[in-house]
Amino acid sequence: MLVFIEVADKINIMKTRNQRASSRKRLIIALIIIVILFVLAGLAYYLYQKKHQTKISPAPTPTITQLPKQPASNNGEKKPTTPNTVNDGTATDNNGQISEPISSSPSQWTSSASGLVTVKKPIAGEVVTNGFELAGTAKVSKLQYRLLDNEVGVISRGFINVVSGNFSVNVSFSPHSKAGRLDVFTTDDNGVESNEVQINVRF
C-alpha cells in the first residue's frame, strides 16, 4: 500500500514539473514575439525618421491674409485694354533624363515635407535663366511646377512627368523682376496641391 502511495506521489511530482516547464516555455515564446515586434516597430520608425529628416523644405511663408491698402485704379474709371494677361511660359519635358552637372551635396537639395518630392536643380538662391533645368526625384508619377515672379506672380507653369523616379524639364519664362520662387507639387483630381517644394530663386 505504501509503495503504491509513493508511486502516486512521484507521478504527481512529475506532472507538476512538466506543467512548470510548459509555463516557462510559453513565457519565453511570448517574450520572443514581443521583442520581434519591438525590433520591427523600431526599425520602421528609424527608417521613417531617416527618410523625412533630410533636406525638408523650409516652412512655407505664412499665408497673406490682407495686403496693404491699394487705391482704386484711376479712381474707378475704366478703359478697354489688351492684352490683360501675364504671359505664362511653359516647359519642355525631358521625361526623367537629368542633365549633368547636378549638385552632389544632398544638403543643397530641397525635399517636400512628405519626402515624396526632392528638387536637385536648381538649388535655393540660384540664378536661373530662360530654359533652365528643373530636375530631381519623386515617388509620384506626375508633378506640376509654377515659377513665381516677385512682381507679377506666375510667369511659367506646367506638368512634369516622373520617369523611373526622376524628373527633368527645361523651363521657359520672361521675368519682370530680379527674384522669385519655384514651386513643385502634386495635385489631386480636384486640383488640391500637396507635397509642395518651394525654392527661392533669382533671375
Place this chain on the structure above:
Amino acid sequence: MSGFSLRTGKRGKVYVPLLVLLGVLLFSFIYAPKTEAASYNYTDFPMEDSVMRASNTMTASQIQNFLTEKGSGLAVFQDVEDCGSPSGSHYSYYTAYYHCGNTMSAAQIIYDAAQAYGINPQVLLATMQKEQSLITTPNPTSSQLNYAMGYGCPDSGGCGYAGFFNQVDNAAWQLRTDMELGAGNNWWGYAPSSYPCNGATRYYSAALKTGNNVTFYDDYGTGYTNFVMPNMATATLYCYTPHVYPGSSKQYYSGSYWFVYYFNRWFVSYSWQWMSQYAYTDQTKTTPKSLNGILPGERVYVGFTAKNTGNQTWSNTGANPVMVGTVSPQERNSIFYDGTWLSPTRPATLKEASVAPGQTGTFEFWLTIPDSPGGYNERFSLIANGTAWFNDVGLSYGIGVAPRIFSWQWMSQYAYTDQTKTTPKSLNGILPGERVYVGFTAKNTGNQTWSNTGANPVRVGTLSPLERSSQFADGSWIGNSRPATLKEASVAPGQTGTFEFWLTIPDSPGGYNERFGIVAEGLRWFNDVGLSYGIGVAPRIFSWQWMSQYAYTDQTKTTGVDLMNVHPGNKMYVGFTAKNTGNQTWSNTGANPVRVGTTSPLERTSVFAQDSGWLGPSRPATLKEASVAPGQTGTFEFWLTSPSTAGSYNERFNLLSEGRTWFNDLGLSYGIKSQ
C-alpha cells in the same frame, strides 16, 4: 512544433512570414507613390454666351466653400472694396454692388464683381487660377495676389491695377466689356469700335469676333492653330489671353489652356434626367417591339429621351459631342452591337444639333440581338465624348432573348429532266452520266426567317452521314455536300421555301437512297425530316449491231476498191456503220469518245496503220457523228495502207468507249490480200 511556427498557448500559431509581411506592408505604406491623371480638351473650347453671363452660378458662401475645399490661400484672404472717390463718375454704380470702403473676403469680392458686371463667378475663379494659380496655392505670394487676374500686366511690362480687389473688379469689367463691344453693343460709355481685339495682332490673324476665322501665332510668328470663333464669350476669353494652348519650349504661351483645363474640371456639369424610352421594329417607329422573347439575329430600333439638367448645351458635333455610351462597366463592348453604331461602346450621338439646359434630347439606335438566349440588362448612359461621363441614371433595356429555332416540314419533292420542269423523270432505272433536275419544298416551322444571302444562308446539305460527299454531286453544286441554296430571297416562319438542284448519275449501277437536310450555313443544321431520293442506277450498256461496211479508193467514196487485190503501199478508205443497241449515247468528244479499236488481240498494233493518219497504231478513227443516241446509227471511217509485205490479212476491229469499256465484239473485219 514546426520550424517556422511558435505555439503561444491557446492563441494558436503566429507565423514568422506573417510578421515579415507586416513589416513589408508598413514600409510599402511609407514609400507608396501616389499617381494622378490629367485629362483636358483645350482646342475649340466653346463657352456659351449664356454661361459667361450666368452671374448667379455661385453665391458668396458657395465661393467661400469652394476656396476652402481647394485649400486656397484666398479662403482666408480679404481686401478693401475700394470704390474710389464718391465724386467719381461711377461711384453710385459701385455702391449698388460693392461694400465700398469695407474689407471683405476674397469670396465676397469675387461674388460682388460678378454681380456688378454680370459675369459668371466661375469664369472669374478659373481666370484667377489660369493667371496666378490662386485657387490652388495654399500660401500665395503678394505678387500673386496683387495681380490675381493678371489684369493690366502685359508681357511688355508696365503693370498696373495692383491689388486683389482692383484686379477682380477691372478684370470682371473687362470681360463683360469685351463681350459687349465685340458683339457690336455700346457698353460703359464705349462704342463697339473700342473693342480692343478689333483687328489682327502678332498673336492672331483677325478680329476676335463671332464667325471670324482666326489663326493664332506663337511668339515667333508661326501659326499653330486655326478655328472659327464660335461666339463672343469664347472670343472674349481669347481677347483676354490671346494664346490657345502650350507647346514645346519657347513656342507659345500656355494662356487659355489653363482656363479651359480648370473650368472644365471644376464647373462644367453634364447631367441628365430620364424622360422616356421605347423600342420599335424599325426607324419609322410605327410598330412597337417587345424586348421579351426577342429572337437572335433580330434588330430592334430603340431610343430614349433625356432632359438636360446640367449647365452645358449638348451638341452632336464639335470637340465633345454628346453620345450614348455603355456602362456597367463604363466602355463595355456591348454584345448588342449593331453595324450602325459608332463603336462597340458608342451606340449613337444626340439626334438634335443642340440641346440647351432644360431642353430634352433624343438618342436612338439599333440593337442586334445576339445568338445566346437568356435575359440581359443592357445598361447605357450619356457621355460628352472625350470630356466626361454624365450622371448614371440607371438607363437599361431588359431584353429576353429566345433560343433560335431552325426547323422545317416536308411539303413536296420532284424530279424533272431539266430546269424547265416540264418532263417528269423517274429516278428508277436511270442511266449513269444522266443529269436529273430535282427539288423539294419545305415549310418554315421555326422562329427564324430563312435567307439565301448574308452570313448564314439557308442551304441543302447532305446527310447520313452529315456533310457526306455525294456521288451525285453535279458541277452546278456549291460543294460536294451542298447541292443548292434556298431559291427565295427570304422565307418567314410559316412560309414555304424551295430548293432545286441537279443530280449527276454516277457510273456504278445499283440502288441509292440519297439523303438531304437543310442547314443555316455556318450556324446549325435543321431538324432531319428524312428527306431522300431513292435512285435506281441501271448499268451502262455499250453495244452495237453491224449495219454495213465499205471500201473506197478515197474519201469521196465514188470508186470502190477490191480488197482482195491490192498492192503493198496502196491506200484504201474504209468504213462501216453501226447501230447503237446499248443504253448510252455515243459521243465523239468528252472523256469517253466512242472509237474504233483493233482486236484479235485487243489493242493490236495494226500493220495498216502506217501512213494512215490514225489516232494511234490501234485506233483508226473516232465516231463521225457528234452523238449517236440508242437506236441511232453511227459511222466510222478511216484509211488503211497496205503493208510492204505481200500476203493475206484479216484486219479485225471493234468499238470502244475510250477509257471506259469495249463494246460487244461482232467480229467486224476487213479481209485484204496484198500481192
